[in-house]
Amino acid sequence: MQNIIVNKERKRIPYLDTLAFLVLLLTFFGYIGIKMGISNMFSTIMATAYQLLVDTVLYIMAIAVLAGAFGKLATEFGVVKILNKVFSPLMRPLYNLPGVASLGILTTYLSDNPAIISLARDDEYISYFEEYETPCLCNLGTAFGMGLIVTTFMIGLGYFKEAIIGNLGAIIGSIVSVRIMAYRTRKAMGVNKTIINKNKANKDLSDTLIEKSEGSFFERFLTAFLEGGKLGVDIGLSIIPGVLVICTIIMILTFGPLDPSVGYQGKAFEGVELLPRIGRLIAPVSKILFGFERPEAIAFPITALGAVGASLSLIPNFLKNGIIGPNEIAVFTAMGMCWSGFLSTHVAMLDALGHRKLISKAIGSHVVGGIVAGISAHYIVLLLEILI
Template sequence: MQKSVGVKRKRKTIPHLDTIAFITILVLFFGYVGSQMGVANMFSTIMQTSYKLLLDTVFLIMAVAVLAGAFGKLAMEFGLVNLLNKVFAPLMKPIFNMPGVAFLGIITTYLSDNPAIISLARDDDYISYFKRHEVPCLCNLGTAFGMGLVVTTFMMAQGYLKEALIGNVGAFIGCIVSVRLMARSTKKSLGVEVVKEKTDLSRDELADNLIETNEGSFFERFLSAFLEGGKLGVDIGLSIIPGVLIICTVIMILTFAPPTGGFSGEAYEGVALLPKIGELLSPILQPLFGFENPEAIAFPITALGAVGAALSLVEKFLETGIIGGNEIAVFTAMGMCWSGFLSTHVAMLDSLGHRKLISKAIRSHIVGGLVAGISAHFIVVFSNFIMGFF
């Protein structure tokens, strides 16, 4: 009996599966929330919460982003980025098993956002330093530090300097795990061939060429860089509005408890669904992350999609006593390391030409973010233990 060769059977799929899934999600969300709050109160709370978030939180984050963006641009303009690159690039190989020029990707994404790594990766001179399997790892590397300066500055503005710095250390540890796990997967898939012949440019010359600077006097360069960086901060602030108003409104409704006097349609009323899930997971969350209240689970869940929206939860959590210093450190670490990667990873890997590795990158980065939060928690515990002796 002869076997048929070259005939591929089409996989049967359910017609309009996406439509069915979308309708199911809508019915479950609005059906559950509406049954608890009442339809009129539900829509009123959605609108009031979105409005409050826009006025009280989005503009604060935008202000932080403007100042952070201005500082980041000044750091590039006057050589601080190049100096840091020269100092820390030699550590990239032993820590991340990546070329020294990869540090340039870390600092540019830290000062801006995840996709900044793509502009570097599209430069032939820059990519020539990487082996074939190392190129997709740039996605995880850059994402782990995306919006790092904004997240750190925002947490410091809440009065948690030490915890924000600990969170940065946690994010760094999580990034190491994410990049090395990703590299192990890409070696199996792509091999270790060099992309192209090594460029004649040295690492320092490459950094000089990739970072644009303005011409003119010191004052002119300062003013130009300051305004350009501030404008970038405004763009970041505007770009987070949809995530904050949509994602964060939904998360808050699912997180906060009903008011004592009953639902009235005011802002920040909720059905407390996520805390119930958090209570089920508390045997895991408490020892690993040190969360004292189950509502804290809302931050990492939100950070998966948009770290700007996750930051919008912090002030309200602090006001209600849901979180403290430990949670700020964990939030900083996980917020930086994940930094909304579910909404950017696909497009970033597609731009790098490695769409088939999306699932591997996501799995690696989920583990990296969890390690970041766990590391931050135990560093806080250790630092408190040490300070107890003094």
């Protein structure tokens, strides 16, 4: 008699998600409300979000507009093509990826993480990669997403050298992330070449994948400048939810009363100092790895996991309160650029690449890559202090 296997579905508790959400919500607001007082808590939340919007988001948007305009001009007038030719020979030794992968680095550095997806959807571009290499584009693109904006932001605060060191740290972190991801995807998927024609290996894909506008030099300049600026506005608008929601929560969990002798007043940037207490627990580790002098600094990498724009908005207050210095700026640049909010984009990017099953492998690899980026930036700073 044929055996019939019946798959029984697990019994689910009705409204489990709702119950979990309510418990989390009540725990969060209950803890803060007890510490600060209900009235002060809501007043602080609104005041902090408003200050972030006016003082930080608009500043980041201005940088994004200028960076977007420069990025579009660099694409329009062939700078990206030149850079692609320069960096293509380095891709196989560093990342063990085809030379055309450098085009993905440049496009995401000048814009944001998902920019590499438009390249990956091009049949000619993706034909240069082995099948197991294509998921690595997610980690590669994410490691350089919003790189120009992050770098420009740090330089605008007066930390040019530290921003460059941070970029070097991010490159090291990206190599680690991509290499680990490639090792894991190769084991999971095997080696299955999708290269169509090896004779085209020396072809510069930027000639076909980067569109050039028609018209005179002035017309092309003006069009590219305005289109790039518009892209910067879009990026600036897209970071508003992350900054106002995530960063407000992080700041409330980071700072204490503005005047401890008076207590809570319901003003902006007051909080319950939970993250510093957590930071003090891991201070010996974070000091060795990243050189953080103050436990509050751990808030930046935690925020960068979800939204790099939100993490950037922490920096002005950290500088104002003497929480961070040049070393932290270098580490923040490296980790912010390498992670660039990957927890909020990795799932969608891998889904677009058709490799949703590799999400855990991609996230695990990129966590390691971001940590290595921060460690590298810190020890480069120490090395330069010894040599100079």
